[in-house]
Amino acid sequence: MNELQKKINYQFKDIALLRQALTHRSMGKGNNERLEFLGDSVLGVVVSRELYQRFPSIAEGKLSRFKSYVVRGQTLALIAAKLELSNLLILGSGELKSGGHNRKSIQSDAVEAILGAIFLEADFDTVNTVILDLFKEYIDDINPNDTLKDFKTQLQERLQKFGQTLPQYELIKTVGKDHNAKFTVNCFLKDYSMQVQQEAKSIKRAEQMCAEVLLEKLKEKKAS
CATH class of the missing domain: 3.30.160.20 (Double Stranded RNA Binding Domain)
Structure with a gap:
């Protein structure tokens, strides 16, 4: 997990919290679902604020499409791949046998759970920095002239x-x-x-x- 912490540029004080963020619901209690819920909300706020500040003349509807583009499952899966989360996921035996490590939805959920864990342990400014660093290329890739139909x-x-x-x-x-x-x-x-x-x-x-x-x-x- 040391390499993961280097990649996200955040060192956990409580490593058990990071371990929980990587624990799938198939393991029963102590899984990452609550952290994922928190991380999903924080991610939405950070990206929304960044887009709001970057594009002051763009209307709400288009900002919503831009946000959806940045936080979509495919983006989260790409970030999970960069962080090499597949080998760090903690899965129950059934999920393990069915190849859960390679399931993009599980990896994406873990990314959000990690963000939730950082917010819980640190503060908004800290997780804001981590998110903007992880999602930088996807935010920078936005062209304000694109329609980005869903x-x-x-x-x-x-x-x-x-x-x-x-x-x-x-x-x-x-x-x-x-x-x-x-x-x-x-x-x-x-x-x-x-x-x-x-x-x-x-x-x-x-x-x-x-x-x-x-x-x-x-x-x-x-x-x-």
Whole structure:
């Protein structure tokens, strides 16, 4: 865990708190779900404030799309990969056998839990610095002239362009309650006989993740 702390440029006073941030719910009590909830909220505030200050003339709707782009699951998964979290995750035996270490959603959740742990142990200014450093390239990548349509909109427009059936989203599983709930959504593209499932902390986010994956699959199909 020393290497991880160097990469995030933060040294934990209580290493048990970092260990908890890396502990999946499959381990039972003492997992990272509450820290993840906290980290998700702090991440949203930090990124929102940064975007608000960077782009003073941009309206709320566009700022929301920019924020979604920065904090989306794919970005969190990329950061998790850079931090090499897969080998540090603490999983229950069942999750371990099913390859949970490589599951992007679990790695993304751990990133948010780490941020929650830093906020809990230190203060807002400290976690603000850590977040802006970790997410710098993704925030810097934003072009204020981009529309950044969300993935569901992009997928729908692509299918409509070719007169194809619109995607069918279905909630197939809910695990946990209240702020700890996780939702698994299935999305089916009839004309391609293609479907994916994604898990997230909200149905809306899970649907966006499904659409993002399907857009990539359609691009790969077109290129092949």
